[in-house]
Amino acid sequence: MIMKQNNKQELSYFRLKLRSYMGEHHPERLQDMEFITARADLALTAYCDAVAQGFTHPEAESMASEVLYQGLHFSKYDTLISVLENEFERELPAPLPEKLAPILLSNKAIQATFDKFGLTDEFAAIEQYVRLYTELTGTIVLIMESNNLATVGQADG
Template sequence: MNQTKKELSYFRLKLETYLNDYHPELMTDAAFISARVDAALTAYCDAVEQGFSHLEAEAMSSEVLYQGLHFSKYNNLVSILENEFAEELPDSLPQELAPILLGNKFIQAAFAKYDLTDDFDGSTEYEALYTELTGTIVQLIENNNLPTVGKADTSK
């Protein structure tokens, strides 16, 4: 029982750390986290019972733990903000703006057009999404009359 509790805590910590870094919008989804942690623990125990080494069992449980989480909407938005708006935004702002943008209906509509699988960022559609999100962010800035540091400085 103590071993199971320890492993359960390990998988929870591992998943929560990953979610915090790549999917902060899922950090409050306790049901998702519990279900995923339980599935990873089961995969680990099953693998060990079947004779796999602890390292192999760890790799198998990690596949279960992170399934469907390899593509990150949050990281995608941070990358766009850092790459396309570097002159307009201070260094720390992309990480603060990305969660706000994730809640925007226009940003969500752009993401909804694509099948965001674990290997999406290597697909040909990734560039189309990147371009669409960049354009959507520009429209949000323009439609809401938000100042852009880089543009404001160059117009003086």
């Protein structure tokens, strides 16, 4: 009985840790409780296995974190925030990028742009990232124009 209670505590820890991370980097997936629960369970298993194999608690925690965050290091949300803050700084002062990014994530043109690329944990470190960044910038300009959102420096007439 005590063991079960302890497991629930650990499971809650990994679930909370993952939910917190996803809230910051993948808010569009925060409602996917099935994924969060399954991933937290995998992290707990990795942690318990590591401890059983004689690893220290910090080592086991590190191994569990690798499992917890696998496939989540590259963030569409963070990429959009980066584009909005760097390329549209004058048009969209803070806190607008944080408010606009979740809306843009659900936009079909933005989704189609992301879908062109094989997004992996290492994606931000490869050459294709620059192409994605550039295409997202262009797509956002088109969205702004098609919705008649005035941009700073836009010529009238």
